[in-house]
Amino acid sequence: MPSLFSAKRLIALLVGMIVLVVLISFSLRDRDNANPAESLIKDVVGFGQSLVAKPTHFVVERYTKIESFLHTYEENERLKARIQDYASVQAEVQQLQQENAELEELVGIEEDLSDYEPIRATVIARNPDQWDEKIILDRGTVHGVEANMAVMTAKGLIGKVTLVTNRTATVELVTTQNPNNRISAFVAEDESIFGLIEGYDEERRELILRRLDTNAKVEKGQKITSSGLGGIFPKGIYIGEITEVTSDDHGLTKLAYVKPADDFLTLNQVLIASRTVPMVTGEDGDVEGEEVAEGEDSE
Numbered sequence: 001m002p003s004l005f006s007a008k009r010l011i012a013l014l015v016g017m018i019v020l021v022v023l024i025s026f027s028l029r030d031r032d033n034a035n036p037a038e039s040l041i042k043d044v045v046g047f048g049q050s051l052v053a054k055p056t057h058f059v060v061e062r063y064t065k066i067e068s069f070l071h072t073y074e075e076n077e078r079l080k081a082r083i084q085d086y087a088s089v090q091a092e093v094q095q096l097q098q099e100n101a102e103l104e105e106l107v108g109i110e111e112d113l114s115d116y117e118p119i120r121a122t123v124i125a126r127n128p129d130q131w132d133e134k135i136i137l138d139r140g141t142v143h144g145v146e147a148n149m150a151v152m153t154a155k156g157l158i159g160k161v162t163l164v165t166n167r168t169a170t171v172e173l174v175t176t177q178n179p180n181n182r183i184s185a186f187v188a189e190d191e192s193i194f195g196l197i198e199g200y201d202e203e204r205r206e207l208i209l210r211r212l213d214t215n216a217k218v219e220k221g222q223k224i225t226s227s228g229l230g231g232i233f234p235k236g237i238y239i240g241e242i243t244e245v246t247s248d249d250h251g252l253t254k255l256a257y258v259k260p261a262d263d264f265l266t267l268n269q270v271l272i273a274s275r276t277v278p279m280v281t282g283e284d285g286d287v288e289g290e291e292v293a294e295g296e297d298s299e
Helices: 002-028 036-112
Strands: 117-125 134-137 150-152 157-164 169-173 182-187 190-201 206-212 223-226 238-247 254-260 269-274 276-280 287-293
Touching: 182 238, 190 254, 206 238
Parallel strands: none
Antiparallel strands: 117 134, 117 269, 134 169, 150 157, 150 269, 157 169, 182 190, 182 223, 190 206, 206 254, 223 238, 238 254, 276 287
16 A cells, blocks of 8 residues: 555656646747746746735835935035035135235335335234224344334335333324324325324214414315324325315314225234434434434424
């Protein structure tokens, strides 16, 4: 009995193998149509693949879109950073170009100060409460700066040194409201017309030139320069241009409003005029043996 069962199993196995070989050989032939068995198998397999493929494609598409979105966001952030860096560099370039232009203009001024030893300086601080009064420079006694030295830009006179430390200097601007601040000046077109810069009109943002002779021919548009008589400010430094001429409160002299040479709101590069002059005792013009810094004799 067991041997008969084994013989049947062997016969069934051989028949199955023969059928499988026939089916394989039949399926490998070039045919335009599939047989029913192939059609059934392919339909079942295709249906199963579609059940798996559609969700898979859906997930892959969503993942791809999310990845693309994240990549776009990161790229956008990088571009923003580059734009900010470009704007920063552009601002620095413009600032350097402006400073370079100012320095080139100062070179021309240095050549005109033959009797002085110009010291270049940069504005490093400014008190908002005294914006029209004072500025602080990055030069001090170690650089040869002393009190009462004149300070100017390439466009003209701006003030004088009032306080000095080892490495800084405080400058009182000509626009100060200090009543003791006076500048001896004359009309560039006629040096015989003298006056004193005394005061600053905040509303007009103009200097006031006082003590002009009533007979002096002072007109709008004339240039005002320093006379050099006070011993602090070099002669011939441009101060500003007359915008209006009128009489003083008492009618004894004339006064004129002068538009400053430079824009005091944006001061940056300046020159300090350094010079030592002998002090005269007043007795036969004798000169003391010791030299004093320019400006000890206040204007």
